[in-house]
Amino acid sequence: MTDRNTKLADNQINVDEFMAKYDRESDYRRLSGSSGMAVAVLATVFSLFQLYTAFFGVLDAQIQRAIHLSFGLALVYILYPTRKSWSRSRVHWFDLLLAILSVAAPLYIVICYKDLVMRAGITTTTDMLVGGLGVLFVMEAARRVVGWPIVTVAILFLGYAFAGPYLPGAFAHQGVTINGLVGHLFYTTEGIFGIPLGVSSTFIFLFILFGAYLEKTGLGKFFIDLANAIAGWASGGPAKVAVLSSGLMGTVSGSSVGNVAGTGSLTIPMMKKLGYRPEFAGAVEAAASTGGQLMPPIMGAAAFLMAEFVGTPYVNIVKAAALPALLYFTGIWIGVHLEAKRAGLKGIPREELPKVKYILAERGHLALPLIGIVYLLVSGRSPMQAALWAIALSIVASMLRKSTRISLLDVLKGLEEGARSALGVVIACATAGIIIGVVTKTGLGLSLGSTLIDLAGGQLLPTLFFTMITSIILGMGVPTTANYVITSTIAAPILVQMGVPVLAAHMFVFYFGIIADVTPPVALAAFAGAGIAGSDPMKTGVQASKLAIAAFLIPYIFVLSPSLLLIDTTLPKVLMMMTTSLIGMTAVAAAIAGYLITPTKWFDRILFFIGGLMLIDPNLITDLVGIGLLVVGVTLQWIRNRQAKTSLMNN
Template sequence: MNEEKNLKKEVKEIDFDEIIAKYDRESAYRKLAGFPGRFIAVIAILFSLFHLYTAFVGVLPAQIQRSIHLTFALVLAYLLYPAKKDMPRNKLHWSDIILAALGAIVGLYISFNYEALIYRAGEQTTLDIIVACTAILLVLEATRRVVGLPIVIIASTFLLYAKFGPYMPGFLNHRGYSIARIASHMYYTTEGILGIPIGVSSTFIFLFILFGAFLEKTGIGKFFIDLANSIAGKAVGGPAKVSVLSSALTGTISGSSVANTVGTGSFTIPLMKSLGYKPEFAAAVEAAASTGGQIMPPIMGAAAFLMVEFIGVPYITIAKAAVIPALLYFTGIWIMVDLEARKTGLKGLKAEQLPKFKTVMLQRGYLLLPIVGIVYFLVNGATPIKAALYGIIISVLAGAVRKETRLNLKMLLEALELGAKSALGVAIACASAGIIVGTVTLTGLGLKLGNGLVSLAGGNLLLTLIFTMITSLILGMGAPTTANYIITSTIAAPAIMKLGVPALAAHMFTFYFGIVADVTPPVALAAFAGSAIAGSNPLKTGINASKIAIAAFIIPYIFVLNPQILMIDTTALGVIQIIITSIIGMLGVGAAMEGYFFTNINTILRVVLFIVGLLCIDPGAYTDLIGIASIVAIFTYLRFKSKKAVNIASNKGESL
């Protein structure tokens, strides 16, 4: 009883909103009361209603749909995010109101002058250029406030490159463009700010984020935690396994590693600590599991929807390809957690402390219906827009089953407002990343950098992959996953494809490393957020999280070298074989990383286990046979060694 009271006290003392705001810039918006708060809420609700309307009646012409989406995003960005961190968050500044008004003007300029702009394409007026330049500056400043300075620096560098091409060295040299040409290309075509990234944000992504907001209002997060507790709470190291399960489930409706870490970690991290887990390990488990939520089908991170447009395949194809890698990722974390618990002798929770699986499912199992519905519609050929729309409708209907999950008018409006605010970060990041993509299309930089990357790697695929991984991890220090993916997929994915890799595998490679940056030191935002809850050392937590998430560093190389793991050119029997052998391989890799299986493992055996584990993960008959035989032999030896140690200890006890 005292332990439970202490746990509740520890949780109560943590300011979770402050942690999210500190490590997730997109969540650090103003909380305004009175008329300003209600006015912003109305704009946010209208933002969501606009997308629901176009989902019902059909998407508007691309430039109109995207410019209206950008208008709402700019207005809300300036009204919600202060210019400086130290500015008060409980009142508006006059300059923000002016900038929000300017955002509305430049955003709606395209909608009101749509036909005229089409007729004078390539011959913009002075006013057109002034509006375009203003729009670019407003997007960059909004990006600084909402997303952070690094991506602003990158986008600005690309703009300077477009202007000063004649002064660039070597293969980077190009003829250069006037400010008017750059501005018009960036704002009045569908290749710049209003390009594919914000096009996807204004359709698929927004609706899926809104779907997540409606699910959150039904209380599905608490349901996922109770469900995970009922399944894994009693197991060895139960709370950590609950963290893995609940984060994987919650990750399907949350696009933010940090928000996921804080949301589920607010319960799991203090619980893990109370049962004996070291703070660094407890926070690392939650961070690694929460980060993996973005690669968990059926609803993955926002970048997965961008992949739909970039490589021209249905979303269900991407979700299907991600199944085995996601399974291996979470299996790897589960194994690490289990071995750590066994090594340190940590037990699970008592049965009386846990909800019953049957009770949880009977009382709230219907909350899974919206997710099941989305999968059904996607599998049966519905567009992601329609699938998300139907998912929102089902979530409202499913919530109505019981009084405690029923959404009243106030909750519906709150869900609409929350969805709009949650989508802001993605919308602004996509607009800014559009500047980068626009420069690439204007100057041909993508092909040049792709060729340069291949040339730098000497045509070697493995080196090209390593360079791409390093680029993604560095970008991940300052850019969100969505922007990271857009940049690397524009520049590096074509280089990987040039070496004979299928487009899906190349894009999934950049997608994975854009996500895993959230747990990779020195800037591991998800790990740092978990560390703030656990009261642990941030750097040690990041190192632990990287170790626990080791699968995420290995699997992308495997599916590039052998795309069968993405269900490309394989059979049902082949898929089953890949799953079984890969899980055995992850067991070997996990034991090697943890240094324990039945008993402590020496350094030489750990290296061998790591290598043979990789052989099992790589689909192939010979590698599988060698890997499985080696792992079985090593585990048998470790089991024998463990029993022998127990017998010796027992005999010593008897002799005493």
């Protein structure tokens, strides 16, 4: 038993080191002693403040958001050092000084709130000094916890604000003064304290806290064991376990790299042992883990922002995302199955796998909070209320069995870890607010919109393509949350202007911001998978992109036919679309994998690829042409397979 515990502890250490390498948010100080206790208390108080306002009522918008940001800035400057070379075991005096100063900026709004309201936009020299420092503190915090890419984007937008009078053509504007820009960014709800930070300061934080408690109860291990029991015996079993467990984990985790580390540390070695190439093993986990952000009911922070931007209840986002998420994971499952068949890979013997009945009997109660949160959302409760009650339910559910029961110390640790997990989202939302503030102040959104439409010749498909490229490029360096904020502010309105339903337009940019995690040259989830598999990162990224081909197709499907998002549709129409979409994705997957019934020839691949793409467009003619091409390809495969069997029997 001691050896087993030692192995588990060593595995956790390896996961922590791995996360620190590939996920900037995980590269924080591990403090002990009095400093560690002080940070734990600060983080716990942060969580308690969020729980208090969720239960008794949110404060005035700017006060709520300012206090929320104060906690976030203080913890970031304490936990994330100025320089990478500085100690991770103790706090540098300079970081402590910055933590104190950074807190003063947003608290200035709290202390002087009445005076600021009474002056109604008239700013003093002190206001400008504090506001200017506040903007700088937010950007420096973003550099530490998120990275340079988002800071670079923010700097470019700030530069555009001042350079307006000197720019040519549609991008020119009258320019802004320093006082005007600082006032707009720091003392209104259209900048740093805008909608993104508002959503972060209410229900995003609570859902992150909910996820922290689900981790404490051991739900992740339950998902992996359940996936093993269900799919481990099938052809290429461990790879299918990775797909299924990552999909389940995605219901509670919004981090692609976190999902890779959590499930990949178990599934990738299993895949390699079975015979999968290291690149393929890492790619399967990366593609599946990235899809976790698309999986309801908890889809990552950007989905909550979408509900606010679109102006619809979060439960509608969940409903709309359900079928696309199902298609996404089905697409990866098909790719894994075809690779297993092509390579002749078997599953794990059933006697070596856990039994479904035993797992459900022992730990099935851990899933009650997920069932509860879905029920609460569907019954009309707000996301904040649903998350609040789900947190309580997760603690209560763990108490139902001694083997899963969490202690009072675990409850307190959950508060601390939830606050720490939220820091990246808090700072990303604040930084995204700077970008939004510049867009609203200068009218950049309209300028970019008209330019993009002109570049696409006013045609929808080219506009979708350019929007896809923009979202992927931003997603390579900017977190999903900030990526969605930027693209939803600039690109989504363009699609709406071209007749795309609002929800479909926002879901389109949301999808491609996420898929950037497996799209080379900067594919964090794929690189993380490669790190565990010991494979080449670029080859793993390319393979992950192939497996995630569904994610490149699905957004076009629901833009061309919003029925997939359950917008103004009927059940027969949805069933028909799901059927043609699944057939199309299977065909494209066969073209990429080089296998369907038997290994494909180049001619088969062309038929499958073109036929599959034809089924994307919800049009009777394209569907008939696509099915015709697939019938020809499948017939050729069947004849070739029958000839091979006949030849084998004759020999």
